[in-house]
Amino acid sequence: MKKIPYGISDFKLLKTEDYFFIDKTDYIPKLENHNSRYLMFLRPRRFGKSLLIAILEAYYDIYFKEEFETIFKDTYILNNRTKEASSYMVLRFDFSAIDIYDVEESFRYDLQITLKSFVDRYNLDIQFDNKNPISMFKKIFSYILKHNLKLYVLIDEYDNFANKLLLNSKDDYLNIVSKKTALFKQFFTSLKAGTAGNNAPIKRMFITGVTPMTMYDVTSGFNIGDNISLHPLFHNMVGLNQFELEQTLKDFELEERVDKSILKEWYNSYIFSEDVEEAIYNTDMILYFVKKFMINYKLPREMIDINVRSDYSKLRSIIYTNKKLNGNFKTLQTLIGGESISVSNLVQDFSALNIDKEDNFKSFMFYLGLVTIKNRQLKLNLKIPNETVKRIDIEFLSDALEIEKVFEINVSKLSDFLAEFALQGDIEVFKYLANMIKENTGIRDYIYSEQTVKSMYLAYLSLTPYYVIKSEEEMNKGFADILLKPFNPYVEHIGLVEFKYIKKDEKKPSQKRINSLVAKAKEQLLNYEKDEIVTTYLKKGLKLQKVIIVFWGWKMVYCKKVSVI
Known part of the structure; x- marks a missing residue:
């Protein structure tokens, strides 16, 4: 059985040390044939962008030419290599380790090390007069042009430290992206210069990151090349589609052991282009699950x-x-x-x-x-x-x-009440939350609709590990307000909750008004309980608890169980 490549982004190590690998090398020709040589690709953290960078480095770098067959064994690209394979000097940057508390010096040191390593790697006859990275950059560009060489620039996590800086101090962020003397801004100015002209030293560039903000702020928009992040052709370039998930489970002999609907519920549903239909899974989340599941072949306590x-x-x-x-x-x-x-x-x-x-x-x-x-x-x-x-x-x-200090609650007490619902069907947990809303007067400004009441219940019920709390779940051609879907094997009750809301600026509701809302809720719950989700749990021996809750503004005026027919 292959090793689990959780956290591994070294492609050569992954391929030569018997790690599991989903082959994405068919995207190399697609990138090469795209109408721009300078590309930016954005995805959330932990989707596999760093591994993609490592694949491109191994493929294009002349340094790996002698190892090409070994590194790309059993991949699509081995027998479909393009003319540009193993034909570039590759200058690779990784900005994930920049210290946000000393950005200028940390970034300067990182550039110096990267540029010096590049020169040493290819044994280039370049002497650096000083340690100014921009000057070093220019010398490398001049050497590339003089000797008619090809340079491919790869930048991994270009905005990693900038995003951290933005969330820590907006002023510090603005200093590094807008001040003309800021090294970060000078770096991207040099990059742009390296792509200009009829004989530009940078022949190709590929940049990964999370958001377009930093690029916009540091260059006044990504005017170097093409942002392909929303392009349907590259939707599945990182991440796993359903077929690749099945392949992963099969390779680790888990296809019969793992309930795939759980993986879909917890790690799937990412769509990054309007023009695709199939959602993808977060790669690292799946590998984390596989690693944890294979310890004892049980669901991880922490998903x-x-x-x-x-x-x-x-x-x-x-x-x-x-x-x-x-x-x-x-x-x-x-x-x-x-x-x-x-x-x-x-x-x-x-x-x-x-x-x-x-x-x-x-x-x-x-x-x-x-x-x-x-x-x-x-x-x-x-x-x-x-x-x-x-x-x-x-x-x-x-x-x-x-x-x-808008809303404070004893989560341990809440967990105890929800455990009583899970084991005995006791609905005190719903009354406890209503009482906390009543006691915490600061929350009242945020309770102005059924949706905001419901969001409070969804949020706090989800803080405990007994249920997956679903909202607006489609059930028998309707949409349930809250479904408490058992996630712990010891849970004995499934829950359906229907909310009704009366605006706080309306007069105090009469019993007739409340009864009318309750009657409507009963009809809805009767419909939802016939859904396959519920009947499947009932066949397993679990019991159904149907609960109706009516709020008038921030006050609960009704909370009762409904008998199951």
Whole structure:
């Protein structure tokens, strides 16, 4: 059995040390034949961009020419190599390790080491008079031109440290991207110069990153080449499609052991182009699952990789303005409540200075992987892709409310109440949450619709490990407000919850009004309980609990179980 390549982005190591590998080398000719030689490709963290960079390096670098057959054994490209294979000097940069607390010096040192290593690697007769990286750059370009050589520049995670800097200090970010004397800006100015003219030293360039913001700010838009991030031809260049997932499970002898619907629920549904239909899986999330599952062939206790959580941890700052919750918080509420958000079109060029503009912020979330394409109905609708991202979003929301002292709750107590629902069908957990909403007066400004009430329940019920909490799940041609879908093997009850909401500015509802809403909810629940999702659990011996909740503004005025017919 092959080794699991979790966290491995060294292509030569991966291929020569018997690691599992999904062959993506058929994309090399597609990239080569694209109408631009200078490309930028954006994807969320941990999708396999660094491995893609390593594949391109091994393929084009003359340094690996003698090892080509070994490195590319059993790949598509071995028998379909192009004329440009093994014909370039490759200058590869990786900006993931730049220290954001000493950016200028750290970036300077990184460039110096990279450029010096490049010269040593190819044994070039270049003497550097000083340690100014821009001067070093120019000398390399001059040498390339003088000796009629070909240079391929690869940049991995071009915006890694810039994004961290932006979330840490906007002023520091602006200094590195806009000041003419900033080395980062000079670097990209030199790159652009290296692509200009009839005999440009840089013959090809491929840049990976997460968002287009930094490139826009440092170069006034990516005017060096072509951003192919939303191009349907390159949709599956990183990540795994369904066939590749099946191949992965088969190679690790897991096809009969793993419930693929769980993988789809937690790690799938990423769509990066309007013109494709098949969603893709996050590569590292799948490899994390395989690694954990193969320990004892049981579902991991923690389905979310701690590294994924840490990638997003700094993003909490995007829902604050002047230390107060902003409109982005309401966008998060909408998404957690099960609704989609919409944009006219995804913005492909925008400045970090304008991230607060609605379409820019939503596009920013898309590039980060916090939302993905759902469909287009005049406008483009975006949704949370999967359970992993939903729980990360929920942590943003709950942490923000707690930090702002808007809503504080004893999660341990909440977990105990939900455990009672899971084991005995007790609905006290729903009343407890309502009581917390009542006690935390600061939350009232954020309770203004059924959707916002529901988002609070969805968020806090999801903080416990017993259920996957689904919202607006399609069930028997209707959409259930909340489905508590068992995820722990000891859970004995499945839950369906229907919310009804009366606006807080309306007069106190009469019992007749409440009864009318309850009757409507009963009809809906009766319909949902006939759905295959529910009947499958019932056949396994679980019991169904149907709950109706009515809120008047921020006050719960009704909460009861409905008998199952």
